[in-house]
Amino acid sequence: MSAPSLANPLLAITLCFLAVHCGRKGDPIPRPRAAAQAMEVRLDGLRQLRMVLPAVDVKGESLAGVELVRVMYLPLGLAKPTPEEVFSRGEVLMERHRPDLPGPGGVLLMDLKTLQRPPGWLVVVAVRLGNVPGRPSEVLPWMAPAF
Numbered sequence: 410m411s412a413p414s415l416a417n418p419l420l421a422i423t424l425c426f427l428a429v430h431c432g433r434k435g436d437p438i439p440r441p442r443a444a445a446q447a448m449e450v451r452l453d454g455l456r457q458l459r460m461v462l463p464a465v466d467v468k469g470e471s472l473a474g475v476e477l478v479r480v481m482y483l484p485l486g487l488a489k490p491t492p493e494e495v496f497s498r499g500e501v502l503m504e505r506h507r508p509d510l511p512g513p514g515g516v517l518l519m520d521l522k523t524l525q526r527p528p529g530w531l532v533v534v535a536v537r538l539g540n541v542p543g544r545p546s547e548v549l550p551w552m553a554p555a556f
Contacts, residue, residue, distance in 0.1 A: 442466075442537050442538065442539050442541045443466040443467050443468045443470065443541075444466060444467050444537070444541055444542060444543045444544060445463040445465075445466050445467070445472060445475055445535040445536075445537055445541075445543030445544070446463040446465055446466060446467055446543060446544060447463070447492075447543065447544040447545060447546050447547070448460050448461060448462060448463055448478075448533050448534075448535055448543070448546045449461040449546070450532075450533045450546040450547065450549060451549075452549060453518065455552065456520065456521045456522040456524075457518060457519065457520050457521065457522075458480070458518070458519045458521060458531075458533065458549075459516065459517075459518055460478065460516070460517045460518075460519065460533055460546075461514065461515070461516055461517075462475060462478070462510065462511060462512070462513055462514060462515050462516075462517060462535060463475070463513065463514075463535055463543060464513040464514040465513075466537075466543075467543075467544065471513070472513045472537070473513070474507065474510070474512060474513055475507070475510060475513075475535040475536060475537055475543070476506070476507050476536050476537055476538045476539075476540075477504050477505060477506045477507065477510070477535075477536045478504065478505045478510060478517065478519075478533060478534070478535055478536070479501050479503070479504050479533070479534045479536060479542075480501070480502045480503040480504075480519065480521070480531060480532075480533050481495050481496055481499040481500065481501060481502065481531065481532050481533070481534060481545070482495075482499050482500055482501075482502045482526055482529055482530070482531055482551065483495040483498055483499035483500075483529050483530045484526075484527060484528075484529040485527065485528045485529045485530070489530070489548060490530055490548060491548070492532045492544075492545035492546065492547060492548055493545060495530050495531070495532040495545065495548060496532055496534060496542070496545040499530075499532070502521075502524055502526070502531075503519065503521070503524070505517070505519065526551060526553075527553055528550075528551060528552055528553050529551045530548050530549065530550065530551060531548070531549045531550075531551050532545040532546050532547070532548055532549070533545070533546045534546070
């Protein structure tokens, strides 16, 4: 029988050290999501919105999709508000969530005939996963349903 040489235990210790050192170090930290670009929105008739969902974020990287789309409303004031004012001070009129949304760059039609609000302003915002709101669309006028 031969006596164990020094090389075999040293090799075993080295392999154990490498296996422990190169193991899993924890979950990766996800990168922060950038906001989606503003959606292209226009009125199709008096009570229907035609929206084109954004395909890229504000950094120019492509989107896999958006989590939801929000329609925000702000009552009529003395002057036309900016999109950011409607987004920050307005109320959510309607939301459409992911299973019902087309892919990036897709067209979405939203019917607003059931809404009963006085004249005001609308903006539409695409929200990414993690509740990261995108840039609001341009401000659209909302007429009273009596018109």
